[in-house]
Structure formats: structure tokens, C-alpha cells
Amino acid sequence: MSTEVEVATTGIKVELPKAYDDIKDLIRIDRLPHIWCPGCGLGILLKLLARAIKNSGIPIEKHVIVTGIGCTGRIGGYLRLDAYHVTHGRAIPFAVGLKMANPELEVTVVGGDGDILAIGGNHFIHAARRNDDINVIIVNNFIYGMTGGQYSPTTPKGAKTTTSPYGHFENPFNVPLLAYAAGASYVARWSVLHQNELYQSLLEMFRVKGFAVIEVLSPCIIYTDRNAMGDAVDFMKVIKERSTIDHNANLADIDIDFSMKKIVLGNFVKRERPVSYG
Amino acid sequence: MQQSLDQVRIRLMGLGGHGIVFAGRLLGMAAAMQGLDSILTITYSPEQRGGWSRADVIIAKEMVDYPLIDEADVFLATTQQAFSLEFKSLRKGGIFVYESTIYKPVIPNANDYVVIPVPATEIAENVTGRRLMMNVVLVGVITSALEPLIKEESIINAIRGMTRRAGKLDTTVQEMNIKAFQAGLDYGRKYLKGMG
């Protein structure tokens, strides 16, 4: 086997701690430690996703991960699955092609708020409209992290980013409402702190037939740094203190504003809608 | 430009809905089935409905090279508009076929051309009960003028093999088309014989 991998990443040999024996087979250990910043929530999602895939009841080789560009786009590369890291914003249509060509596959798209809602926004609403039988995990960190902190479609009004130095003047997307309105079969919002709930939600997503969307709130130090919110720990504490779980919340009222006074989480929507193809 | 040496150029034109393209496809396909080469190009007016449509067929013994028509050997016009727009493209000595129950063209220097007026709608209605089959009657007339380059069986085979997006024509429609075609062919043969 090639040894370039280790040179390219860290140069050290890493063994996965014992706690991850169950998902040892699913993580590309030779690529750890991963590239994400200290305090990034993506590592947590990676673990949960691997566990959920392991326990989904669907054979592992039938799982396919499709990711676009951005920090979140790297998640597929750490999962020892058939993974496709494609162009910016095009993970959803690529996944639609995979699923249509082979309906036996369980196709999951993981992308950031920029990848799925900005450059890939059109694909997102149309896949939801058709109710394509794929899963979409949107990791919402409120900013473009990898490119250095520009505002994204979910950046709250007032937030400072490298491209909104005087405060952002646009309104952000309310992701669950958007997904619901566009026609998704399953819509949930959790944070990386709500691990049990998020894990159950991921399992549910694999069971749902139709377009399943989970918005995962995740800390990003690029965002918190610029807005004097402290570090990732402080952000996590805000989520811990201010979030409420309300499965029956009125989706129109669950915007997340800059103050983050109210963060509503829950499994909001589960409905049966005809799927676009058999 | 010497396009006429080794090929026959047929220009069919009429109102959209007159079945001009279908007629062109029949002629082109019949030629192809006989081992000739044929090319059909279609042009429409910009209107989605109610405009004119034009089908240009080139039939050649060898390969058709330049696929467009600069001058026609045979010209069919089913409407006055078609006649006014494109009669100028018919070469001297060419064959002009028109639908005589729809309009009566005023042909300049009529003696320079072989003119065949065809009451195609009437023939179609008499033979098949459907005025719509008028285009196939006219194909029959054109075939009579082009015999033996295009043979009767080839057109009949072409009608039988003709497919549409939704599959083949159903057999009763096929048979009606064949009847209309033969009626046109007879009319043309008689008319040309009459001209001597």
C-alpha cells in the first residue's frame, strides 16, 4: 500500500482509541487527525454519522456519501464508504443520479450551509420538490469557514464576517421552513451537542423514504471569533443554555437570529409524500 | 452552382398542419429504402401555430453533400403564402404542384414550368373520408412525376415503416394513407399522360 498518505497528512501513525472499536471499520484511521479546527463540531457529526450508518440496518457497502466543497465536504473522505467528493454545490444532483441509477443505494449528502443553500440552493429545493429519496445533512455553522469567514445564506443579520465588516444586512434562511415548504419528507434540526437526539434523527433519516433533511448546528471558531462570541466552548454553552426542544414548533417562528436568544430544535416534519421515482 | 447534376431537389411548403414534414419524410425514407441517399431539412416560420412550414428533400444516387436547397426541381405549395414566398426558388423547367381546391395561383411564365394542379383535399375526402390525408395524395402526385426514381412500393413500404414518437401508425391509418397515396399516384399518372 502507498505510504504517501501519511506523509501528506501528519506523519504519525494513529491508532483509533478503543471507544471507537465499533466504527473502526468505517473510519479512515490513516487520515486522522482530521483537518478541522479545534472546536469544530464536524468531528462529532462524523462519529455519530459513522455509528448511525453502522446501526442503520442497511449493509455498509450500500451506503454512499456525497459531499461538495467546504469544511463539511471533507467528511466523506474520513468515512470508509463509497464516497464522492464533488464540485461545489453539486452534491445533491450527483446523489440524485446515483440513487436513480441504483435505487438499492442509501445515498447521503453532507454539506455546509454555503454548499447546499447558496451555490447548491436550487438543487436543494428541486430535490425536495421532487422528493428524491436521498438524505441531506446540512451542517450549519453560520459562515463560510474554509475560505476564511465570508457571510453565508444562514449568517444572521448583524453578524460581522470578512465580507460584512459593518455587520451583515441580509436576512438568513430559516432552513427547516425552507425544506418543509419545498416538499421534504423529513425535516429536523439538532446541534452537535444534542448527540442522542441527533443520533436517533440520523437513524430515522435512513428509514424515511423521501427527501430527508437534518440541519445540524455546529460551532465554528471562524464565526465566533469575528463576532466576539468567545470560542467554540462558549458557543456550545449558548446552545446548551438557550436551546429548547419542540417537535411541534411552528416552523415560521424558528429563525435563529444574531443574539441566539432562542434556538428551537426538534424533529419537525415527518410526512408521507410520493417519491419522485420507484 | 451545379447542384442539379446528380440529385433531385424537392421543396414542399404549406401551412403548419398540412402534413408537409410527413410528406417530406415519406419521400426521403422511400428514397433511402431504395438505396439512394436522401436528406430532409425542415424550416418553420417563427409562429408556434398557424405559420408556414417547409420541407426540403434532396435525393441523390451518391451521397448528398450540401444538405440545403438553393434551387428546386420540384416545388409543392399548398397555400398562396407558400407559393408567394418560394415559387421563385423553382428552376426553369421544374415541376410545380399545387393544391387546387385551396387556391389558384397566378403563375408568371407558366409555360416555363410543368404545372400540376391537384384537388388533393377533394381526392383525399373521396377516397378515405379524411381531408387531412391531402398531403399523402400530393406525395402520390410527386411520386408519379419522379417515377421510376421513386417507386410506388417504396412509398408504401415507407408508410408501413413510418414511426411516430408514440410508435407506429396504427394499421387502419396506414391503409388509409396507402389508399390516398395510390389515388394521388393515379391522378398524377393520368394528368402527366394527358400532358403528353
Place this chain on the structure above:
Amino acid sequence: MPTVAELYKKDLDKLLKPGIHFLDGNTATAEGAVTAGCRFYAGYPITPSNEIAEYMSYRLPQVGGKFIQMEDEIASIAAVLGASAAGVKSMTATSGPGFSLMQENIGLGSMLEIPAVIVDVMRAGPSTGIPTLLGQGDILQAKYGSHGDYEIVAYLPANPQEAFDFTIKAFNTAEKYRVVAVVLSDQLVGHMYGKVRVPEFDEIEIVERPKPTVPPDQYLPYDSKYLVPPMAIAGTGYRVNNESLTHTDKGYPTTDKDASFKLVMRLVRKIRENEKEIAEWEEYLLDDAEYVIVSYGSTSGSVRRAIKVLRTQGYRVGLLRPKTAWPFPGWVVENLASRGVQKFITVEVNMGKMYHVVREFSRGVPVEHIPYAPGYIPDPDYVMSNVKKVIEG
């Protein structure tokens, strides 16, 4: 190589029957694709390629394939690549503006080495141009449209027969070399009806992509030991990372000098080293020609007629018609140049595209371009008078 008769045994009665047909170029393209084994189509409506999508939506369900009309061309090509990654031969069809939108993902297809076919029914440009009329302006874009270094294959059909044949070839080349293959048809080829002879099914050879023979733990998705590595299909247990970033043999992102260079070299070499095998061209009256007209697609018909007439007038002109734009048969131009041809003249419906390519290989022999871009092919008179002008200086 297996043939259609062996590969698609149960579908044979559903394919276009061997024999003579009279089809328009777009339908011939679609039928060629179905015969080649295409079972997935994703597209977005655009004139003048619509007939392909319409026909595929009618035809694919009959042969167990799938059709989807996506939200735009970008999504279409992405879905096509996805479906091909799942092991189904896939294609899309579009025209200039849509082709421009697809460029980024043509790069993706090249990088992930996913076989796919794009039919570009060229229309007049730039921008929206004239949707209903033809142009031949996408020649260079087909090769250079996406960023970075990669190679594609592009065919140039001149009539419905070639639209049928070349689409099959495009699928075969795409599968064989794991590249994106483009069929650069044009509005006139797409819309004109012509004779299409479908060969017997045991005469049509079909190439399938190389498949891995080693067990998953020994498999490297981008093994640089091969020029064209075997391709693992999604869901078959190989569980590989297909990486659009510059990657190592194992499919892991890398910024390592050697690994990056090795990858890009291989992406380019797999076509460049096989260009003599892939490239096709036609020579017409070239043996004694002093002036070589280079023309392709529907324009070449007009040029052929012009040459016939010019020959009767004593001009020693001939036609070189590339059937593949990429790889371009440059060595043919080189040979003609060193044989003592006086001039090359390019005739295409643009302001000079293949002109540049011919110049690259003309070894100092002057190359003249006859510009023409009004949405129609030049008629033979136009070609003749301009060729005479060039010859007589």
C-alpha cells in the same frame, strides 16, 4: 470486444432494428445512445437539442432506463456523472449556453474519471445567440472549457448516420478511457433527416469500462500503475473515496508534488498516448491537392460540393475532414504540410476555431480562415469564391 448482440440479449427486440431508417440527427443520436447501452439521461431543455431529451424520455423507459429533467444543466451533468458512478451508462444533451454551464463538472468527470457522454448540438453564439440556427463555435470550449489540465474526446458528426455511429463510438471511448466524451453535433445535423443504416447487432462492438479484479483491500481507485485504472462501482463493496481534489493513488487529497504531477500526467497521457487509436478523419481528393480545406460537421457537405466544382475548373483542392475534434489528427496536417501543400484553408461556422489548431500543426505552411457565422452553413458558392480568393491571393 463484446457486441450488442451479446451484451443486450434480452433488449434486442427493443432496440432500433438493423436496416435502413430515415431519422433526424437528434433522434439518431438518441437511438445511437440506446444502442450503445445508455440507460440514464438527465437534461435540461434547450433548443436545438430538445428532440434528444424528448426522444429519450419516451425511449429509455422501454429499455429499462431512466430519464429525468433536472433543474438546470449543471444539475444534469452532475446527475449523469452520479449515475455513471453507479455503473449505468449515462448521457446528457445540450447546446452552447448549457454546455458552458456544464464545464466545471466536465472537469469533475475528468478528475473522478467517470465515463459520460455529452451531446452538444451547437448553435449560433455568443451568449444566447440564435437558438434555432447553427454555429460551430464550441470546438475549443469542448477541450479547454474547464479549468486545469485534462483531456476529453470529441466527435464531429456531419449527418444523421454519423450522429448515430459517433454516439456509439463516444460511449465506447468514454468507457474505455474513463473520460467524458462529447458529440459536437450542430443544429443542422440535429434537425436534418437522413438515411441511417443500423448495422447488424453482432457487428456493433461495445466497450465496457475496466472493472477491478482484485479484492477491495488491495484495490487502489487511482492506481498509477495503470494508464486507465479499473473503476469500482458504487455499492459493490470497494468503498473508495472518489476525490475531486488532487489525490493520491488511494484517493486521498494531497498537495504532494510528486503525487499531484503524477495524477495530472496520467489524466492527460491516457488520451494523448492513444490519440492515433482514437482520432478519425476523412480525406477527400487529397492525394494531389495543393490546397487543403479543413472543414467538419454539416459545413463539410458544402465544402465537398465546392471542391467538386472547383476541381472541374482545374483547382487542385481537397478536403480534410476531422471526425474527431479531440484528439485532433495533427499528424495528418503535419504530413500534408511536409508533402508540400501550398495552403490550408479552414471553413467553419465561426470566426476561427479549428483554424488555430491547424496552425499548430501546419509547420509554417500558411493557414487561412474563411470566416462565416450568420447562423447558417456557407453555401458552396460562398466557399468557392472565397477559396479562389485565397488561392489567387
Place this chain on the structure above:
Amino acid sequence: MALIQQDEAWFMRRLVNLHKMKRPVGKILVNPDLCKDCRFCIEFCPNNVLEESKDVNFKGYHYPVVKPGKELDCVACRMCEKICPEFAITIISEEYITYDKYYGVSRHAHGG
């Protein structure tokens, strides 16, 4: 995980013999090379068991270590393991300790 079932908790409350009651003692294994010092584990530990190391790992990050004197304070709730984004922490809970012993040993440890 819990020794006492949730629904039995109220019922058991009065009956539990605290002197004999056992709870798990977690052993916190940290893989220092994977740590990036995000402090999630330190901040979210309910028993405040962890602190930053004085040493740094090969990347230059301080990794979590058990606070001196808190060796028996980990109750193996696994919060740190779960919240660690870096796959760096494992909790092993094979040992149990009685509350008596915990407090005794704890006092003893302070005394010594």
C-alpha cells in the same frame, strides 16, 4: 449504565445503602496526538475532572489530563468521549467503587 434503573430510582432512594452502594470509576484514556485543545471535554465534564496538560503534543496543543487528586472522580458518564470531535478520548469503566470507599480514599488521599 446506571446501577439503578431509572424508574426504580425514587423507590430505591430510601432503601439504598449508601455505604455499600457502588458506582463506576472511569479511566480516561487520552490519545494526545489526536487532541487539538478545543476544551470541550474540560468544560463539559460534569465532575470537573479534566484540565489542560502542561506538556504539548506533537502539534503543539495542550491535551486534557486528569486533575491531580481527581483520579477517582470520573463516574464514566462518557460526556468527554462523546463530545470530543477528535476521536481522542476513551473512557474505560471496568472498576467500581463504593461511596464509602470513595469518600474514605478521597479523604485519605488528601491527608496523605
